[in-house]
Amino acid sequence: MQIGFVIFPKLTQLDFTGPLQVLARLPGATLHVVAKTLQPVASDSVLMLMPTTTFADCPTLDLLCIPGGFGVDQAMEDEETMAFVRRQSAAAKYVTSVCTGAFILGAAGLLRGRKATTHWAYHHLLPRVGAIPVKERVVRDGNRFTGGGVTAGIDFALTLMAEIAGPDIAQAVQLSIEYDPHPPFNSGSPRVAQQAVKEVVDERYAARLGTFEAVLSRVRQDPGA
Template sequence: MKRRTFNAVTLASLGMLSASSIGLAQTMQPQGKKPVVVVLIYPGMILLDLTGPLTCFNMMMADVHLAWKTNDPVKTDTGISIAPTTTFAQCPQDADILFVPGGLGGTTAMIEDQEVLDFVQARGSNATYITSVCTGSLVLGAAGLLQGKRATSHWYTRDLLPIFGATPVSERVVVDGNVITGAGVTAGLDFGLAIAAKLLGEDAAKSIQLLLEYDPEPPFTAGSPEKAGHDLTAALLKRRKPALDGARAAAERWHPRTKL
């Protein structure tokens, strides 16, 4: 499937879901104002980190802007490319939500990309909510937006958060003031529902959850190090060690810098 075809099919499918959301837009904000969501997309991000929250944003009838440096499609971890809807230069200055998805390799590159950090810092300083899922919190941290905040990340990078002045928390979704961070990958739906509850109220968020039939019953109890056990966790960490070492090195190279 061509990338533009994929984007069109995806958006059309999301549109059908949002059309079934029983008038949630009318309850969202005064005068039916749509919330503005600015999403950083970048090469190497995890597609599910994006599409889980994006589904919830769409159900909220949000005005979503997928921002990158250029209009060129960016390739995700799956090999599927996502086309930006705006460039950094053209992206709205103010947003109700700034959202950064994760993806270990892509994140490592982004925390050393000053153009990206400048964009995230600028949009974050004007956003009502500063948010992320998975390793996206490392980008928020490198942009100076997590100082003194409680936050989470994917379990295998959570220990890097203190480098950026944040307090790591082992929870699925962490809310600290206007900073809302989600844990790894599949936590994107939990995160999206938490955002919906913030903006529309709990009943509307529950309606979205019901419409999405988000009622997980995983076939295995191995979704966290505590449940997976030592041997499985150690084996995964061994396989991911080069990428994790690269992320730590990038974070530690950031550390000597003063404020952005």
């Protein structure tokens, strides 16, 4: 199985590295880190990411995965990136995203009329790209798999692992990476976070959402492929 992760400047590295760590253990899989060039790609933190292939040289993928992050804005308006996503999605058995990567799929016309999820702060904007919002950590609609925000990428990847290789393999991988989360606070979702905590985060996203909506208004949603 050929698995490709599309990377772009200012992506959230855990959207990418979480699923990568899981799917790297899929028996028989070959993983590709795909970008416009082979130059290092800056994430939204100090980590620099190294592509293994370019859009031009990437083989036909069986599984296409798009991470999210603040760089989604520019990626949605980048013709080369969107052309690659449309081209690869036409042949891929699984077309997938993590966090706000869903909006890249949506901007490519690949979520029109499909159930999908994304980061909770952007969830209400999914209809803007033709998707049907579902508030779940992982959502499947046909061959489209979408994951919620950031850490949901691990749940997302284990769900894909079970689909592709079966639940026994997926559970073995979960055990091997000791994925047994017990967070110190019950604040990982707006459903359970204290109001004061949610207000702090809402304020952080307020300006960002305005910018993001402006980008969505400019994006032409075209299945193209």
